[in-house]
Amino acid sequence: MIQLPANISPAQDVLNSLQKYQEEIDALLTFEEKSAKTKQIFSNRNKIGNKVFDTIKLKLTQMCSGARRCVYCEDSVGDEVEHIHPKNLYPELCFNWGNYVYACGNCNGPKNNKFAVFRDSDGLFCEVNPHRGQKAMQPPSGEDAMINPRIENPLDYCILDISTTFEFVLLPNLNERKHKKADYTFNFVLRLNEREFLRKARANAYTNYKARLYYYTNKKNDGVQGQILHKMIEGIKGEAHPTVWQEMKRYHTLGILTNIDSELNELFIASPEALAW
Ligand SMILES: [Zn+2]
Incomplete structure (x- = not known):
């Protein structure tokens, strides 16, 4: 998992178009409605031939390492526009440029809509994705419990064992919250050691x-x-x-x-x- 360069961005007219797309979701009245419709609304825009998303993909490609490798596993081709904050949980970030990365199907599939926060109300770690067959609920406010490669360096949380196992090992000096966040990201959501x-x-x-x-x-x-x-x-x-x-x-x-x-x-x-x- 790599930190993506922060200095790549589409031009303002593309960002304006994303904002326009977002208004379609924002106009819906309830969280439930937004959550239910965001996938379809996103698919309607994220199509070959949509100039805005052609540009978005070009910029995401420029951010990738090597031959357009996935931000998470660094191994397979990144060919899916992935929302760091899942769009059914955070519909307000569906068309937010800062919420996009290029990921591969192997990572994006299992990650699906997994996400967690440290709840503001009690500070506890809290998974916010719905369980299978259940509808998404509006997540409680709180600090993200998932490492965000658009703004954070995953290597501030882990060191890769390059002597034998080639597994990511959590750094020993992390506080409790960072330790949980790194374990959740590397081991639970992305399974970067297990594979x-x-x-x-x-x-x-x-x-x-x-x-x-x-x-x-x-x-x-x-x-x-x-x-x-x-x-x-x-x-x-x-x-x-x-x-x-x-x-x-x-x-x-x-x-x-x-x-x-x-x-x-x-x-x-x-x-x-x-x-x-
Ligand atoms: Zn991947």
Whole structure:
């Protein structure tokens, strides 16, 4: 799961069009009515050939890592406009640009409309999605209990174990609320540790990043310059599973990489510029 760049946005006329679309929902009188109709109203607009959503998708593509990878798993193609705040629970955010990410079906399906908050009334963790067969109820006010990749860095909550398991481990110094939020997001909603193919893909990515950095460092030491090196750098930046690369750099910066992979640690010492990629 990656934090998306904050500096990408559609032009004002597209944001204005979204606001116009939103008025159709806002005009409905009750939460129940809004919740029930928001899916259809969204589908009516989110169609191929709708210029507003063509632009939205273009901007979401620019925010993705690598070859338009899903924000959550970083593995599959992101091809579904996903609402971070589910639209049947938060119909007022159905056409809100800041509520969109590109996700894959494997993540978006199980995530569905799962969401939770820390209720303002008593501070307790509270799942707000309806149970199967039940209608959505208006969520109580409260702080989100799900990490929002549009405004937060998931790596402030977790560290990826790049030595053996390639699982996300919650950081030990989190307060109770952050710990719950991270566990809910990583393990319960998105199942980023449970899915074995994701752990394998992260392990592969580690090998790929290391091989690319090894190749780059050797070529640089051979005197290769300019466009050829630039292409190698762009190759690393476009590689799948950028969280793995972020963590390789973090381990080095924290001084713990040398115990795990001294060879990789030496590569960062030989090519410190890589820490900025
Ligand atoms: Zn995914």
